Amino acid sequence: MPRMFLNGTAMAGGADHHLVGGAALVTATTTAKRYRFHAVDGAYPALEDVGPDQGAAVQGEVYELSYEQLREVLLPGEPAGLELGVIELADGSGSLAMILRRPWDGGPAPTDISDLASWRAYREQQP
Template sequence: MTDSTETVTVFICGSALRGQPDNQNLQNAEFVGATETAPIYRLHAVKEGWHPGIYEVEADGIAIPGELYVMTAEQYAYLKDNEPPHMYPHEVKLVDGGTAIAFLYPKELIDEHSWPDISSYGGWAAYKAATA
């Protein structure tokens, strides 16, 4: 049984952002505020732009804009269960020196499928707006 007082701080940077189609997957989690990662990640459009894929890099990274949410264990479990295939939870570094859990995507799969690097768009919402 899960402790209902347990919470998880989650960094969202894709289709579950406010105003994006999968925001309901957060199940009214507590919005903490806008933030961005430390500049050590890359952002790709996975499966023809179905969802973002981020991963950590040693060089040429960017700060990915997103939002922080505090989730109950139940909200987090729901989000995790509804993430696209191959996405996995992992701690990310934030620009302010803090950390949060985000859902990353294997770089090997991005490379294998040559999914486009969209890091220059300034985030997932900006990419979706530019390509709508």
């Protein structure tokens, strides 16, 4: 089964966690330190690969999802500013994840929240 790294509202306790259905949580982990982490219009997070040791270790959760769950439920619920990609996790393994669509054409520039490296921490700071 494919592994999917989630770092936003589909994580456990998030508003969109229902989109993972009964998928098994493999681990809570971070990405390798090669991603800038952005908030897009304050509504959803986005990873941007900037190269080895050039970014932050972003917090998230890895789930095993069936291709059907990915195709029919999770991916159709993702914002247009994201696209499916493959990322590197802290342990060097790979995982599917939603990444910032390039070139960016989704409106205002995303806000860099790499210093927080956590969507939950970012949301807790919002009024």
